[in-house]
Amino acid sequence: MSYRAPVSETLFFLDHCTSFNAIAGKGAQAELSLDLVQSVLEEAGKFASERLAPLNRQADQIGSKLVDGKVVTPPGWKEAYQDWIAGGWNGLAGPVEFGGQGLPVMVASACFEYWSAAAMSFGLCPLLTFAGVDALEAHGSEELKKTYLSKMVSGEWPGTMQLTEPQSGSDLANLRTKAVKQPDGTYKISGTKIFITYGEHDMTDNIVHLVLARLPDAPAGTKGISLFLVPKFMVNADGSLGARNDVRCASVEHKLGIHASPTCVMVYGDQGGATGYLVGEENKGLHCMFTMMNNARLGVAVQGVAIAERATQQAVQYAHDRKQGKAPGAKDLSPIAEHPDVKRMLMTMRALTNASRTLCLRTASALDRANNTSDPAERKAAYEEASLLTPVAKSFSTDAGIEAASLGVQVHGGMGFIEETGAAQHMRDARIAAIYEGTNGIQAIDLVTRKIGQSGGETLKRVMAEYRATANEVAKSNDPAFGKTAQRLNETLDALERATKYIEVALTRDQAEALAGATPYQKLFGLAAGGAYLAQAALAERIESRPATRVAVARFFAENLCTQASGLEATITEGAASTLFTESMLVA
16 A cells, blocks of 8 residues: 655644744754745655655565574665655754764654655664664764764665674573774674674675673672674775674574564674673663664654554554444445444554654654753753653553554455555564564663652653643633543643652652552653643644644543543552452462
């Protein structure tokens, strides 16, 4: 099925509900305007629909394969990536001094949604490169920046993020990859990494690996981890490529979805150790890697939006084309889109998609506020808001992608379970997003133990006050088109406030009690945030006297999804005992 980038929806939210107009035309963004962004989004959407979307189904069927020690990507993949580089897309938000265009994160995030919706497997390659550029720019030496950043910003040398090992999974304290310092200041890296996205491929002539490893005398646990840059090919003094480094792909995983994206097992040190360069300080690598991971988490959240949008577009088209049965009041055979239960499914998909998009754009907007102010207090407040919203955006959006894709299969009926329609691929592709870059459960732990307590809880209070003001603004509008939107939003916010107080007390009493409710708390937060941001867009739409399409979505979200708030609150505040007292039921 074809794909159409939702440019007008993105532009409307950027214009009315983010920091875009506050930063446009000022400082580093002096040339930024809504007209410029519209042109960028339209071209990004064109590349997605015309260049990437036609490759998606065949690439899923063929996949990437390890052939004679080399990873071969599907037909057309390499050519599409070269067109991507030629179009300058990889450097959209990259640092200007290294060849990037320096556009805001929210603009780059919007474009990344389009590319990922067209072909999620393709988008995974630049996702890790974007994150690697951030980490190297923030923590790399001047020599490393000079040698690698321009090529990474352009996309000519894509990056990878290498944390996971067979024995450690998400528990980085147990990683075993070794790094031994050499007389020339480099390090010899040896060990095995698994689940490495685009760890090896045929699309470029070099790859820049960012690898976590442990020095021989390093402290135990996460305090003894260092970060290293390990190129696939060594780089000569004149910038040309030299000898192949001692790193190889041992196998490519056979996965549920994202088949065109090679997920590699990487082996270092078959011939004495791969040459690596320290990024940041010894034993401080996790701090450096978190710069990369936080960028990637927002990118993964956007992938959730992307799959939800693609599945929704396909389901809507199918539901209007497919005729079956008579809808209530109809005399003739009806398109299934006219049946109430199918309407419910389609509206759920649209509401989840739009809410997730707003949540991701607001997270990116907070980062842009922080990046475009010289006031230390404003920068701190903005970064803390982005930090608070990131785990919520990552979890809510990836869960939304899974639910929307699943509903898309349901709308297609039996044909959704048949691969040829493409609905099944969206569901298979979407499932990984809730797992990688920190499972959604890990995001929930981060949210309740670290993020809601930032600045003594003041960041959370500011965000909650904004949501409450939006709900009250809806109530003051007295617009019957909103239905019970204001009431349901306020009920959701009341539930979130009570749940927050419970979590804060539980953390001081018994951390396990608080963590038992962390995931439902994160979902409740997502409902409050998504409902408030949709309502903000709807209010702006009414002010401009536009057709009430956004009002309809905001109302549906509030009246059909925010009603889960009371149940989630009960689970958070009353469900810990039954969750924790289950050891005897879980014996293998």
